[in-house]
Amino acid sequence: MAHKILIIDDDYDLVEINRAFLSKAGFKVDCAYNGAEGLEKIKAFSPDLIILDVMMTSVGEGFEVARAIRQNEEMKQIPILMLSSVNKEVGFRLRIGPDEDWNPVNAFIDKPVDYEKLVAKVTEILNSKKES
Amino acid sequence: MKIENAKILVVDDELGMREGIKRLLEIEGHHVDTAETGAKGMQMGSVFEYDLYLLDLKIGDYDGTQVLQKIKSIYPESICVIVTAYASIDTAVETTQLGAYHYISKPFSPDELYHLVNRALERRWYILEARRLREEQERRLLEVAHEKSRIRTIINAIDDGILVINQDKQVVLWNPRFLKLLEIDRKVAVGDSVYQLLPEKLYEQFDRVFDQQPQLKAIKQEIVIHPPAKLVIMVNTTPVINSSGELLGVVSVFRDISELKQLDLLKSQFINMAAHELKAPLSAIKGYIELLIDATLGNTLDQYSHQLDRSRERIDALVNLINDLLNISRIEAGTVRRDIEPIDMSELLQNTLDFFRNDIEKRGLQLEQQIAADLILDADREEIQRVLTNLISNAIKYNKESGAISVNAERNNGYIRIQVSDTGIGLKPEERDHLFEEFFRAKNPLTRNITGTGLGLTILKKIVDSYAGRIEVESEFEAGSTFTVFLPASDTN
Numbered sequence: 001m002a003h004k005i006l007i008i009d010d011d012y013d014l015v016e017i018n019r020a021f022l023s024k025a026g027f028k029v030d031c032a033y034n035g036a037e038g039l040e041k042i043k044a045f046s047p048d049l050i051i052l053d054v055m056m057t058s059v060g061e062g063f064e065v066a067r068a069i070r071q072n073e074e075m076k077q078i079p080i081l082m083l084s085s086v087n088k089e090v091g092f093r094l095r096i097g098p099d100e101d102w103n104p105v106n107a108f109i110d111k112p113v114d115y116e117k118l119v120a121k122v123t124e125i126l127n128s129k130k131e132s
Numbered sequence: 133m134k135i136e137n138a139k140i141l142v143v144d145d146e147l148g149m150r151e152g153i154k155r156l157l158e159i160e161g162h163h164v165d166t167a168e169t170g171a172k173g174m175q176m177g178s179v180f181e182y183d184l185y186l187l188d189l190k191i192g193d194y195d196g197t198q199v200l201q202k203i204k205s206i207y208p209e210s211i212c213v214i215v216t217a218y219a220s221i222d223t224a225v226e227t228t229q230l231g232a233y234h235y236i237s238k239p240f241s242p243d244e245l246y247h248l249v250n251r252a253l254e255r256r257w258y259i260l261e262a263r264r265l266r267e268e269q270e271r272r273l274l275e276v277a278h279e280k281s282r283i284r285t286i287i288n289a290i291d292d293g294i295l296v297i298n299q300d301k302q303v304v305l306w307n308p309r310f311l312k313l314l315e316i317d318r319k320v321a322v323g324d325s326v327y328q329l330l331p332e333k334l335y336e337q338f339d340r341v342f343d344q345q346p347q348l349k350a351i352k353q354e355i356v357i358h359p360p361a362k363l364v365i366m367v368n369t370t371p372v373i374n375s376s377g378e379l380l381g382v383v384s385v386f387r388d389i390s391e392l393k394q395l396d397l398l399k400s401q402f403i404n405m406a407a408h409e410l411k412a413p414l415s416a417i418k419g420y421i422e423l424l425i426d427a428t429l430g431n432t433l434d435q436y437s438h439q440l441d442r443s444r445e446r447i448d449a450l451v452n453l454i455n456d457l458l459n460i461s462r463i464e465a466g467t468v469r470r471d472i473e474p475i476d477m478s479e480l481l482q483n484t485l486d487f488f489r490n491d492i493e494k495r496g497l498q499l500e501q502q503i504a505a506d507l508i509l510d511a512d513r514e515e516i517q518r519v520l521t522n523l524i525s526n527a528i529k530y531n532k533e534s535g536a537i538s539v540n541a542e543r544n545n546g547y548i549r550i551q552v553s554d555t556g557i558g559l560k561p562e563e564r565d566h567l568f569e570e571f572f573r574a575k576n577p578l579t580r581n582i583t584g585t586g587l588g589l590t591i592l593k594k595i596v597d598s599y600a601g602r603i604e605v606e607s608e609f610e611a612g613s614t615f616t617v618f619l620p621a622s623d624t625n
Contacts, residue, residue: 011412013442017419024429112415115422 008038143173293386
């Protein structure tokens, strides 16, 4: 059965583009345009992986959503791939919490996104999850 | 050493004695005044300190000892020699006790007189020299005290904290700013140990300066005193070394750099935001290009067309963003060149509405307008055009389909008041608080397809502020917003 991927990103265009490439790669894709909508969709859609934009309405909102997912018993196992445009996690270290080393995200991909890499990364994370 | 050309007062009621002594001493080069009565002697002897007083013990009206006492009371260091015809041990002792330097018995030979006067003037010389040295020392002490208080005043007036420590790591000198910066409430005394006085991370710095001998260097360190208060202090510790290279102590200067740190943080936050905003359209454009290249997606012509449209819109938005960033930077740097001229706001506003007429009709919006005539203000046309364009384009972009726009312009207490209302998405109270912040954009499903830089209102506010105007916002979420701009009207209105 096809893996389900939820894209949470406030950029309408990027959502459409990611959806096209991931669908083509054989994934079932749904999307949400902000954090609150994203958390609702996780419950309804039960994705195998979440692609999360780092900065939506506010700086670091992506991390807040990631933290909320990790602190929810039913969602915390879902791997998160974070899209970031600001040199990965640099600049947001303090917002990750509860301590600096605790990182709620499985991997980062830099914008602009290379779609082959994105699909490869998604596949790799899903495979490693299957093995463990 | 003795006094040459001394000034001498002779008090004697015997004319022959007065004149005789005067003549003898004038031969020696001295200046001699005489007084024939005790009263006159006391009067003359009081107004001026003679180098030597020769006082007759028996002076008709007065007792010579009274003259002696009077003179000694005024000039305690004066040299008085008693001249007496009744010399005895008793008189000698008595007058010496009253402060006489010596006595000479009548009659006396010129040599006896010279001998005694010379000794007396020698004594006088030593007294004067001692007095001179004493006065000089006092003057120097005064100077030192003055210098000290001057340095103290300067140090206390410096806005940086200053602390001086000796080689035993005891505090020697500090100023009030130092105590305030480090929030030291306790009483500090010279000789207190730095270990008692300073937080640990600071005396570590002194230890490092002391330990690094012999190649002593200044150490700079940033310390955060109270993390919640965000007090960041730059401490600059410099060793003080004597000519033989020994460490005498250290001087530390404490500077509050909290504000600089805060500015630094704001700057890097702004750069992060700007980078994010610049990368977002690039990501979208690149993504669309890849979709177009990838033939295996089997896109329809409509889809291609849509992707190209979106790409073009994102490119336009990117160019706008870059222009806005440049504008903000120019406004903030104060390098905007302004051509201030009288502007007919009524006309400019009407022109702007005409410019947008197409967009208004395309979205089926009802336009209501009430623009008073002859609204004149002195300003740069381009900047005011930008304010109006921003207000009206926002009212169109964030409106709902077939909504309404209402535009009002009138004079209001020396201001020109421009009000633009829409029936659009409105703002939540928390959104309204951030409205004028750089890169803020209301984001919800309704704004998904609206392009914008997130800088328009920031720039608008900067322009309005720079004309000493103001902007007010009223808004109801999902019902609409009203922006009211006040700009000072021209005096000629």
